[in-house]
Amino acid sequence: MSNFIPMIVSLLIWGVLWIYVFRLDRRVKELEKNA
Amino acid sequence: MFGKIGLLLLFAWVIIGAWMFEPPMSGVSNPEVYRIFYFHVPVALVTFMAYCLAMYHGLLYLRNRRLFDDKKSSTAALLGTIFCVLATVSGSIFARQTWGMYWNWDPRQTSIVVLLLTYLAYFSLRSAIADPLKKANLSAVYSILGFIAAVFTIFIWPRIAPGLHPGAPGDSTSGSFIVMSTKTWLVFGPSLLAFAGLYYWLYSLSLKISGLEEENLHV
Amino acid sequence: MAAEKSRLGYKALAVFVKDIKSEIRTRYAIGSIIMFAAVTVIAVGFATGGVGLDRDLQGIVLWLVIYFASVAGLGQSFIKEEENRTALALRIYARSSSVFGGKYLFNLMLLTALVIVIIPLYIVLVGLEIDCYALFISVVILSIIGLAGSTTIIAAIISKASIKGVLFAVLSFPLILPLLLMAIKGTQKSLLTGAAITDGLPELKVLLSYAVVMSVAGFMLFDYVWND
Numbered sequence: 001m002s003n004f005i006p007m008i009v010s011l012l013i014w015g016v017l018w019i020y021v022f023r024l025d026r027r028v029k030e031l032e033k034n035a
Numbered sequence: 036m037f038g039k040i041g042l043l044l045l046f047a048w049v050i051i052g053a054w055m056f057e058p059p060m061s062g063v064s065n066p067e068v069y070r071i072f073y074f075h076v077p078v079a080l081v082t083f084m085a086y087c088l089a090m091y092h093g094l095l096y097l098r099n100r101r102l103f104d105d106k107k108s109s110t111a112a113l114l115g116t117i118f119c120v121l122a123t124v125s126g127s128i129f130a131r132q133t134w135g136m137y138w139n140w141d142p143r144q145t146s147i148v149v150l151l152l153t154y155l156a157y158f159s160l161r162s163a164i165a166d167p168l169k170k171a172n173l174s175a176v177y178s179i180l181g182f183i184a185a186v187f188t189i190f191i192w193p194r195i196a197p198g199l200h201p202g203a204p205g206d207s208t209s210g211s212f213i214v215m216s217t218k219t220w221l222v223f224g225p226s227l228l229a230f231a232g233l234y235y236w237l238y239s240l241s242l243k244i245s246g247l248e249e250e251n252l253h254v
Numbered sequence: 255m256a257a258e259k260s261r262l263g264y265k266a267l268a269v270f271v272k273d274i275k276s277e278i279r280t281r282y283a284i285g286s287i288i289m290f291a292a293v294t295v296i297a298v299g300f301a302t303g304g305v306g307l308d309r310d311l312q313g314i315v316l317w318l319v320i321y322f323a324s325v326a327g328l329g330q331s332f333i334k335e336e337e338n339r340t341a342l343a344l345r346i347y348a349r350s351s352s353v354f355g356g357k358y359l360f361n362l363m364l365l366t367a368l369v370i371v372i373i374p375l376y377i378v379l380v381g382l383e384i385d386c387y388a389l390f391i392s393v394v395i396l397s398i399i400g401l402a403g404s405t406t407i408i409a410a411i412i413s414k415a416s417i418k419g420v421l422f423a424v425l426s427f428p429l430i431l432p433l434l435l436m437a438i439k440g441t442q443k444s445l446l447t448g449a450a451i452t453d454g455l456p457e458l459k460v461l462l463s464y465a466v467v468m469s470v471a472g473f474m475l476f477d478y479v480w481n482d
Contacts, residue, residue: 006071007054009128013074013121014046017233020117024240031247097478153428160425163415169482173411176475180407180429183471187432187464195456196439 042236045229049073052222068132075129077227079122079147081234083189085115086150088238089157090182093175105171108178109161110241114234116154123147142193143200149188153181262355265348269356273331274363282334283364287327291372294319299379306381313441316376317434320401323368328361328405329422332413341413345480354406354476358469361409362402369394386449393440393454396461400433403469410479429468436460 053073089111096104126144127137138144160177164170193200277283298307298315307315335341344353373394376382384390405426412421440457443449451458 005128005132006068006074009071009125010050010053010074013078013125014050016121017230017237021233021237021240024237024244028240028243028247031244031251034251149428149431156425156428159421160411160415163412163417163421165416169414172478172482173414176407176478177411177425179475180404180468180471183467184404184429184432187460188428188435191460192432192435195460196435 038232039236042229042232045225045232049222049226049229052225068129071125071129073222073226075122075125077223077230078118078125080227081230082115082118082122082147082150083185084231085111085118085234086154086182086185089115090178093178096171096175102167102171105174106245107242108174110238110245112154112157112178114237114241116151116158118234119147119151119154123151141198141200142196143198146189146193150185153185157181262349262352265352266355266359269344269348269353270359273356273360277360283327283330284367287323287364287368288371290323290326291319291368292375294322295372295375295379302380309445310442312376312380312382313438313445315380316372316382316441317438319372320368321430321434323372324365324401324405325423325426327364327368329409329412331357331361331406331409333409336413350477350480351473353480354473357409358402358406358472361406362398365398365401369398382445384444385447386444386451386453388451389444389449389454390441392451392458393437393444393461396458396465397433397437400461400465400468401430403465403472404429404433407472407476407479410476414479433461433464436464
């Protein structure tokens with residue numbers, strides 16, 4: 001089990017960043033709509 | 036659009052490669068744990084590069100006095116802080132798996148926290164100043180000073196003080212080594228590119244958002 | 255050219271002397287530094303009783319005290335100019351490099367006074383046993399030069415900010431940390447029996463480069479901070 005921890009952590013890092021990117025992307029689209 | 040797809044593919048490759056190839060470490064008891072190397076090290080490198088980017092725009096601001104450079108500086112620093120936290124967390128999880136404790140005061144482990152403190156100090160300074168011109172001016176100066184100190188803490192200290200982290204004099208892994216073979220580079224290189232690309236994407240989006248938000252204010 | 259340079263130096267000395275004179279009148283900075291240092295030494299000595307501190311700890315505690323005393327005393331050097339409204343007069347009187355030079359010398363003097371007071375106290379009250387004086391003294395000298403360099407520029411930065419309180423400690427810690435680490439390590443090495451100055455050569459080299467780089471960087475960046 002403990003051998004899978006690096007995998008989980010790596011995927012978490014990856015996941016956090018991609019979620020952040022998509023939120024920013026959505027914000028850009030929403031702002032461009034308002035402008 | 037193609038850049039985003041390319042980035043996604045790159046990440047897919049990295050994740051597959053990190054798991055299919057042999058772990059990048061030989062001669063240790065639990066080599067599997069070292070797979071985190073493909074994720075932890077690029078993130079740590081990107082956070083340092085982010086700091087360099089922030090400092091670079093600080094220098095540009097001092098030279099040209101354009102507030103946009105200060106915006107770039109603070110955006111770079113904000114994203115750099117996020118990456119720094121991720122690097123610290125992934126590092127401490129690696130530490131727990133390899134040496135038994137989340138925190139060891141190993142020089143290299145501590146240096147990433149010092150970088151984090153530098154980022155936080157940068158933002159404390161910014162929040163203590165109201166006038167935008169003064170804020171830009173002083174943050175730029177501080178980012179340069181912070182960079183100098185960071186070079187000492189990140190590059191010089193871990194190499195001369197004994198520690199646990201791979202690469203320090205007298206670490207527990209001497210006798211084994213990170214195998215930087217072509218196979219490791221095949222995964223590590225793209226990983227570095229992928230995280231740097233992701234950072235850059237986040238950076239451009241953030242800049243665009245600040246620009247649009249300011250426009251909306253003026254409307 | 256030479257005449258201009260000597261005027262720069264002359265003005266720097268003038269700023270330095272002015273600070274000394276006002277310090278003699280108020281004794282604010284030197285007072286807080288020495289009091290802080292003395293109190294901590296006594297506290298440490300009291301807490302450890304007759305047993306004394308572990309050798310490694312002696313080096314660590316010494317430098318922690320020096321660091322916190324600097325935070326207490328050196329952060330004020332520019333703030334008092336702003337508060338007393340003398341900043342403008344200073345700007346008119348001298349170029350930024352002279353002002354930096356003067357303040358730098360003043361901070362260096364404060365630090366020298368600090369170590370001259372605190373180290374004998376440590377030897378007597380906490381039982382500091384130095385085996386290689388050459389190494390110990392070199393570490394101390396290089397460290398206070400480095401401290402003077404970084405604290406002067408940081409003090410200048412915070413004098414322009416509004417919430418001055420803890421800001422100096424927050425800003426200075428990441429910058430001074432590498433110096434502290436090397437100073438502690440070098441001091442610990444000088445306490446070991448049979449130590450020689452060559453043992454601490456890597457630390458001394460780093461301390462020297464830090465002192466030079468920080469002082470020069472502070473000197474060059476000061477202009478941007480001082481002249482808005």
